[in-house]
Amino acid sequence: MDFKETLDYLFNALPMFQRIGAAAFKKDLSNTLALCEYLGNPQHQFKSVHVAGTNGKGSTSHAIASILQESGYKVGLYTSPHLKSFTERIKINGKEISEEAVVDFVAKHQDFMESIKPSFFEMTVVLAFDYFANQKVDVAIIEVGMGGRLDSTNVIQPLLGLITNIGMDHTQFLGDTLEKIAGEKAGIIKKDIPVIVSQTQSETTEVFKTVAENNGSPIFFAEESFQVVDVFEEYLPKLQTFKVKKNGRIESYQMDLLGRYQKGNLPGILMAAELLNGLGFQISDEKLKKGLKKVIPNTGLKGRWQQLDTEPLMICDTGHNVDGIIIILDQLNQIPHKQLFMVLGVVEDKDLHAFLNLLPRQAYYIFCQAKIPRALPASVLFQSAQNYGLEGETIEDVNEAIDKAKELAGKEDLIFIGGSTFVVAEINNL
Known part of the structure; x- marks a missing residue:
């Protein structure tokens, strides 16, 4: 099969939530785990950061990837859905996976996939894990597709988890209150692994605290450490400037991701950089600021304001x-x-x-x-x-x-x- 035939096979043979909705939703991780085991558990062969949330998880994932890229690391980035091409979902240092790599993966593993009939999303997630492992990335930023607890990405053991904000979305799967939805997102919190909450919300704070405590996981509410005190923008500037207060000092950060909603994402991004430094990465203030200013050219993010x-x-x-x-x-x-x-x-x-x-x-x-x-x-x-x-x-x-x-x-x-x-x-x- 060529690339077009491969995509046709994936779209038609494997149910795809983005196209058909609820019929593609799987309520357990068995297929993902089976695929991972069959491939030698590639999800454990690279370091990772796991990003969940209702809004902002895509922008946050791309920003963290850009910062790490500017800091000299080989960075995998898995996001969904794609806008123009399937290959947008899987990138290393901003370069999309090749069409040939996708074709080869499907051709090589088609028989096994047909034996367990995974969803489109399950197959894509495991393709990304296999690609990142084979390419020996230093770290991969993995964006949750939907929810967290039952999302196919939730088979990794990340260095760090991050949850952006909680809103009413996909309520037929995740629950009809912010507390219930937060409970599903909190499913990415792993035992003893630190987790960041970007935006503090009264309805969800106790949910996250309880899950983190039960897992012995350090939890950081980013807005307690990084307060965005002002945003400078004209309508549609090339960059918007954020004044951020930490420990009584004001620091300026510029982002090429536009839209005032980045104000809610930035504290979590800054907290992630700080914790990653504590985990052995070397992210200087200079590289952090450069990464925030170059998210779009570094990662190819589209469609955000x-x-x-x-x-x-x-x-x-x-x-x-x-x-x-x-x-x-x-x-x-x-x-x-x-x-x-x-x-x-x-x-x-x-x-x-x-x-x-x-x-x-x-x-x-x-x-x-x-x-x-x-x-x-x-x-x-x-x-x-x-x-x-x-x-x-x-x-x-x-x-x-x-x-x-x-x-x-x-x-x-x-x-x-x-x-x-x-x-x-x-x-x-x-």
């Missing part, structure tokens, strides 16, 4: 749950503009009431749908939106919807594209 065009200003963001949308809308409000155009699509298991209830009534909407089975039909989204007083139209194709927004918008207007990771993934000029 990304500017696509000017006059009119056009921004996309992969934030898709209630907490993410609230932050996005707040930041859009801070950008001077006349009319706001929103190109939106969602997946079918979206809580439409919570989503639509947040959206501004004065914006003009163009509803679309990504080309995946899970996508909610644009017509259904439009009909529901009308019940909330939202005005607009339906154009199914994402890029045709964007073209329509650009046609309608004047130079001083603002266009936002999002609602789903998969809508952003289909943008042509991302």
